[in-house]
Amino acid sequence: MNERIELREDAVRALRLLAQAPLPEGMAERLTAGLQRRQRAAAPASPRVPAVYALAALSLALGMAALWVSLLGTEPIPAAQDRAAVQPHQALVGSPAPRTVAAKQGPTGKRAMRGVMEPAVAERVSPGFLNPPPLPLSAQERLLLQLARSPEIARAPAAILRTVVVVNHGVGLNTIFELDHQNPSPLQSTLQTQPIQGDIE
């Protein structure tokens, strides 16, 4: 201490005790460990880490490719004509195309579970079960099916043409129209105006 005035002995002793206080036990180790942890957390990633990730990604891609190739090799892809043979109602509801099984595939094991029936079983099954008739379609479904098959927009069949009667109350700008929604046609409507008789009350 720089002293021109001599402090009392007790004051000097007290100040020295505070100024020379020993470090708490284990403080240096705690500080070092804490700083190292923080440094590791804040440090940029090691260049080896991306290499590991790249290797893992490459392995995964190769594995996926091998799996895909094996699937393509064992199961035939439905041909275009098979897709065309899909029943109309299946096309409407979006059901998947039936799978065709190659003739060389045997009737046992997993192949059998995919649609090939044992001959003994096939004998006991009715023909209707193997080739079910198409489900009856509603008028709208038939129309949608016709639309889907036609390259041009089809005209609505006469059977579903409806005439909607609109009543014109004839009061100028505030004309009120009443639309009959009982039998709306999805394709075509004909509006007929009819002057109202008498006062509007």
Next chain:
Amino acid sequence: MAIALGETGLGFLAAEDARDEPEMTALVANFSGVLYRVALSVLRDPAEAEDVVQETFIRVLEGRTRLAEVRELRPWLARIAWNLALDRRRRRAPEQIDEALAASLISRVCPADEAVAEARNLARVLAAVDRLPRAEREVLLLSAIDELSTAEVAALLKRSESSVRSLIFRARAHLQERLDGAQRSSKAKNGGRR
């Protein structure tokens, strides 16, 4: 004595990827003592002072890209610890000198039969120091720390060396007066009781 960063062997701190364990250990070994005592002189609480030291090192590592501009490392570090300690002290409710601290400091140097009286003396002196004007108190506490020279105390407090010497002189004189006055009033009280 001014110590530049490169002269301390801690130039690694300025590098972006500084995380070597031996160098970190060197950083702690070189500066934790002085930083702890600076913080303790303000806070009088060992646990809080240790937290301040940790926070000081963390700030240094986070802002290590600016370390190359630091000319005098120790007063710069001490100033960070000093400011952090003052911030903590402001947040704490005002309280008397921690008697546990006084007892722990005394117990290392005194036999048990003298420890109580010494602890009481330490608490009395530190209470008198606390009543000094702020500038005098700061200079007195920092100049008592052996690791800090007058020049470093001046750099820490952003004062000139002559100003620091003058403040030390006045602080000692005021402290002497207060302790003498306290002793006289104590004797007068004891005499009155008799």
